[in-house]
Amino acid sequence: xxxxxxxxxxxxxxxxxxxxxxxxxxxxxxxxxxxxxxxxxxxxxxxxxxxxxxxxxxxxxxxxxxxxxxxxxxxxxxxxxxxxxxxxxxxxxxxxxxx
Numbered sequence: 001x002x003x004x005x006x007x008x009x010x011x012x013x014x015x016x017x018x019x020x021x022x023x024x025x026x027x028x029x030x031x032x033x034x035x036x037x038x039x040x041x042x043x044x045x046x047x048x049x050x051x052x053x054x055x056x057x058x059x060x061x062x063x064x065x066x067x068x069x070x071x072x073x074x075x076x077x078x079x080x081x082x083x084x085x086x087x088x089x090x091x092x093x094x095x096x097x098x099x
């Protein structure tokens with residue numbers, strides 16, 4: 001299992017567009033119910049930085065790739081993010097229903 005934390009700063013004026021696309025993506029993910037993945041997106045207090053948590057049971061197989069809205073969202077990221085995202089591997093020490 002792997003757990004990643006991704007931080008991305010969004011271009012000025014693009015947060016509304018990004019959030020609309022994210023809501024649509026998460027609606028489709030909920031409908032598809034992919035197994036072996038936990039995924040969340042949160043806006044930080046500055047209103048421009050987003051934190052994504054991604055946990056995969058199998059590092060070689062991200063089931064989100066089978067969800068068309070996820071692929072579309074990923075393909076459009078360059079229109080929304082101000083700089084390349086920062087990706088960090090996390091090692092959970094303890095968790096309750098998160099990872």
